[in-house]
Amino acid sequence: MNKNKHREELLKSLENQNRELNEYAHVVSHDLKAPLRNIDTLINWVLEENKDVMSESCLNLLNQVLLNVEKMDLLIKGILAYSTIDKLESEERLIDFNQIIDEITREIHIPKNIKISIIDELPKIHGNTWRFKQLMQNLIENSIHYNDKNHGQIDIGCKENENDFEFYIKDNGIGIAEKYHDKIFKIFTKLESNNQNSGVGLSIVKKIVEYYKGSIWLESKENIGTTFYFTLPKNYATA
Amino acid sequence: MSKSLNILLIEDDAIEVMKFYRVLKKLEFNHQIIEATNGEEALDILNKKEIVPDIIILDLNMPKLNGIEFLNILKTDDALKFIPAIMLTTSNNHKDVMECYKIGIAGYILKPLKYEEYVDRIGKLLTYWSINEIISQ
Numbered sequence: 001m002n003k004n005k006h007r008e009e010l011l012k013s014l015e016n017q018n019r020e021l022n023e024y025a026h027v028v029s030h031d032l033k034a035p036l037r038n039i040d041t042l043i044n045w046v047l048e049e050n051k052d053v054m055s056e057s058c059l060n061l062l063n064q065v066l067l068n069v070e071k072m073d074l075l076i077k078g079i080l081a082y083s084t085i086d087k088l089e090s091e092e093r094l095i096d097f098n099q100i101i102d103e104i105t106r107e108i109h110i111p112k113n114i115k116i117s118i119i120d121e122l123p124k125i126h127g128n129t130w131r132f133k134q135l136m137q138n139l140i141e142n143s144i145h146y147n148d149k150n151h152g153q154i155d156i157g158c159k160e161n162e163n164d165f166e167f168y169i170k171d172n173g174i175g176i177a178e179k180y181h182d183k184i185f186k187i188f189t190k191l192e193s194n195n196q197n198s199g200v201g202l203s204i205v206k207k208i209v210e211y212y213k214g215s216i217w218l219e220s221k222e223n224i225g226t227t228f229y230f231t232l233p234k235n236y237a238t239a
Numbered sequence: 240m241s242k243s244l245n246i247l248l249i250e251d252d253a254i255e256v257m258k259f260y261r262v263l264k265k266l267e268f269n270h271q272i273i274e275a276t277n278g279e280e281a282l283d284i285l286n287k288k289e290i291v292p293d294i295i296i297l298d299l300n301m302p303k304l305n306g307i308e309f310l311n312i313l314k315t316d317d318a319l320k321f322i323p324a325i326m327l328t329t330s331n332n333h334k335d336v337m338e339c340y341k342i343g344i345a346g347y348i349l350k351p352l353k354y355e356e357y358v359d360r361i362g363k364l365l366t367y368w369s370i371n372e373i374i375s376q
Contacts, residue, residue, distance in 0.1 A: 033329050037352055038254045044354035045261070073352045130333070 025083035029076045036076070040069050078200030081134065082187060085207050095132050097122035097167075101156060104137050114144055114152030122158050123165050125232055127212060135208045136169075138201040139228055143171035146226075164214065164231040175222040185216070205230075242369045244270040247292035249281045249309070250327075251301055255350075262361045270365065278304025282312065285319055292322060293373045294345070299328040299335055307335070310342045321374055325364065 043065055051059065098118065105116055125132070136156075143154045155170040176184060187203035209216045209230045220226035250256050256274060263270060273290055275281035278301055285292075295313075299306035306326060314320045323345035328335075331349055339347055348364060351357055 030329065033352070034252065037329075037350060038252075040352055041254065041258055041354045041357070070352065 019087075022083045022087055025079055026087070029080040029083070032076050033073070036069055036073055040066060043069075075200070078204070082200055082204050082207060085131065085134075085204065086211055092126060092128055094124050095127050095129050096124045097132065097136070097158070100129070100133050100136055101140075104133065104140060108137065108141060108144075110144060111152070113150060114147060114154065116140065116154045116156065119155050119157035120159070122156070122167075123160065125165065125234075127232075131208045131211065135205050135230075138205045139169045142201055143169060143173060143226070147171060147173040149173070161231075164233045166229060166231050168227050168229050170225065170227040172225040175224055175226055176218065176220040177222055178220075181218060181220070242293075242373070244293045244365065244369055244373075245273065245290055246270050246365075247273045247275065247281060247284065247295045249275045249278060249295065249297035249301065251276045251298070255298075258354075258357065259361070262358050263365075265358065266362050266365075268365055268369075270369070277301050278306075278309035278312075281309065288318075294368050295322055295324040296327050297324065299326060299330050299339075307338055307342065310339065310344065314343050323368070323373070327364075 043062055047054075047059070047062055054062075098121065101116075101118060101122065110116065140154065140156075144152070147154075149172050151172075153172050155168075157168050157170075159166045159168075185202050185206045188199045206216055209232070213233050214231040216228065216230040218226055218228045248256065248259060250259070260272065263272070271290075273284060273292060275284055278297075281295070281297070282304075284290075297306050297309060301309070304312075306328065310324060313322070313324060320343075324343075325346035325348065326339055326344055327348050327350060329350050336347055346364065348360055351360065
């Protein structure tokens with residue numbers, strides 16, 4: 001009897017701690033945005049007022065500042081998104097994944113040499129539209145970003161199993177070496193520095209998939225391409 | 240012909256206020272700006288009725304009285320509830336947006352990171368309102 005009570009208390013304490021950490025991440029990221037915005041504004045004003053008398057080198061340095069500010073902003077956005085996933089008071093309804101993909105392809109920038117195709121008609125699943133959109137968008141954006149081929153191809157499909165839907169996103173990008181397959185889902189891990197990615201995208205994808213009690217994995221060959229697979233149980237509330 | 244607006248700007252960050260003025264100047268708008276650094280100050284100004292604003296632009300995160308509390312007070316005051324209020328804020332939290340629309344706002348605009356995006360948004364916001372018919376006392 002005592003053991004159960006002890007376990008219950010431990011669980012409650014963990015839940016509280018988790019919630020506090022999430023709120024902390026949310027508050028910190030939110031408060032970091034204001035000075036960042038101010039820095040971008042002030043540098044722009046310096047440029048506005050002085051660019052005619054500035055040397056090439058000086059202009060370059062200030063533009064580097066702006067790039068770094070943008071990078072930090074992406075990072076903060078990523079942390080905010082990550083810490084919000086399980087906090088969301090979810091309005092849940094039947095979400096049509098075909099519509100989600102359509103929205104994403106209309107909204108994000110897709111380079112002219114990359115084609116996105118839906119191979120199998122995607123299902124309608126009960127859940128939260130923001131989470132599902134983040135999930136698909138992050139995977140698609142990664143596929144776009146890490147593609148080096150003249151004709152980029154991203155295929156999206158889904159297989160219906162007895163208890164779940166198994167999605168795949170297949171690209172012909174640069175691929176990921178096997179030794180990194182676990183690492184890439186860790187928050188802040190990037191396999192390339194110097195790009196504008198925040199390194200949070202895949203960890204958000206994993207967190208969303210796990211929120212719905214699904215699983216995610218990948219197959220990949222360097223230089224050939226990568227396929228991400230993830231499952232969403234049919235009845236996650238009871239899974 | 241586009242109007243010159245009386246704008247009540249409720250903003251506690253000095254640089255944000257500077258930014259607003261500077262953008263108006265850059266875009267060659269000739270609106271009049273009444274400043275308040277928080278909701279309480281704003282209510283004082285509104286209740287004095289010396290100048291009646293055509294639109295109110297406010298932030299969600301303000302000291303003393305936050306944006307939502309201010310909105311609630313505004314919408315329960317018979318004299319003030321019809322003044323269009325527009326949120327200019329950093330929060331894109333769905334809960335906040337919903338709450339504002341529920342109480343009744345005339346717009347909800349996110350403060351972007353980049354200065355040039357800010358210029359574009361403010362330009363569009365004020366151009367839109369200056370072609371609207373507005374209630375003036």
